[in-house]
Amino acid sequence: DQQVKQNSPSLSVQEGRISILNCDYTNSMFDYFLWYKKYPAEGPTFLISISSIKDKNEDGRFTVFLNKSAKHLSLHIVPSQPGDSAVYFCAASARYSGAGSYQLTFGKGTKLSVIP
Amino acid sequence: DSGVTQTPKHLITATGQRVTLRCSPRSGDLSVYWYQQSLDQGLQFLIQYYNGEERAKGNILERFSAQQFPDLHSELNLSSLELGDSALYFCASSPVGMPNTGELFFGEGSRLTVL
Numbered sequence: 001d002q003q004v005k006q007n008s009p010s011l012s013v014q015e016g017r018i019s020i021l022n023c024d025y026t027n028s029m030f031d032y033f034l035w036y037k038k039y040p041a042e043g044p045t046f047l048i049s050i051s052s053i054k055d056k057n058e059d060g061r062f063t064v065f066l067n068k069s070a071k072h073l074s075l076h077i078v079p080s081q082p083g084d085s086a087v088y089f090c091a092a093s094a095r096y097s098g099a100g101s102y103q104l105t106f107g108k109g110t111k112l113s114v115i116p
Numbered sequence: 117d118s119g120v121t122q123t124p125k126h127l128i129t130a131t132g133q134r135v136t137l138r139c140s141p142r143s144g145d146l147s148v149y150w151y152q153q154s155l156d157q158g159l160q161f162l163i164q165y166y167n168g169e170e171r172a173k174g175n176i177l178e179r180f181s182a183q184q185f186p187d188l189h190s191e192l193n194l195s196s197l198e199l200g201d202s203a204l205y206f207c208a209s210s211p212v213g214m215p216n217t218g219e220l221f222f223g224e225g226s227r228l229t230v231l
Contacts, residue, residue, distance in 0.1 A: 004158070006158075032218045034218055034219065036222075041224070042224055043118060043120070043206055043208075043222030043223050043224045043225055044159070044206070044222045045118070045222070046219045046220075046221075049218050049219065089158065089159065091159075093218055101164060101166075101171040101172035102147070102149075102164060102171070102172060102210070103149070103161045103164060103172050103174060104149075104159075104161065104218075104220060105161065106151075106158040106159040106160075106161075107158050108156065108157060108158040109158060
């Protein structure tokens with residue numbers, strides 16, 4: 001049972017345009033959401049996060065939107081650059097799971113290709 | 117460079133064998149996490165250790181075990197290997213058991229191929 005779903009395995013966008021990556025979750029206990037970026041032969045690197053008490057968080061060209069009622073979040077990249085080409089993972093956590101335990105639940109990822 | 121070091125980077129072995137993957141967390145990080153990424157799959161959480169103690173367990177098979185040592189490095193032991201165990205195994209670390217930012221720092225992974 002996938003608790004975090006990224007339904008688009010791949011996405012192609014022209015350089016300079018907006019990239020929108022989507023993520024849905026099913027577990028209502030999730031209260032913190034993150035996006036990671038992964039290049040080939042490297043580990044995932046943290047990109048941006050959002051707490052469930054917010055509906056938007058912005059960091060430079062990257063903005064994450066959270067719609068709690070729809071259990072949906074999206075990552076917007078504006079403008080897209082060729083260096084943004086990577087696999088993007090959505091992740092979620094239930095931060096207060098107790099006793100110092102913590103885990104991130106990841107989606108399967110979306111491969112973004114930004115075409116020059 | 118995340119500061120998390122994993123060895124070996126690549127490993128090829130045969131079914132039925134046993135391997136050990138090693139992880140050194142970022143300096144000062146007390147918590148270590150292990151994730152498995154199989155083909156076309158997301159990262160599956162296996163297990164978390166905090167300051168030497170197991171704190172959270174995910175879908176880790178009984179053939180797999182892990183531990184965190186007093187110097188905070190961790191090892192993931194995979195035994196009676198099957199073809200389906202071929203995957204990328206990532207280690208991640210964080211300063212505490214429940215990071216305020218939610219962020220984990222990942223190593224580059226160990227690619228295991230079982231033939």
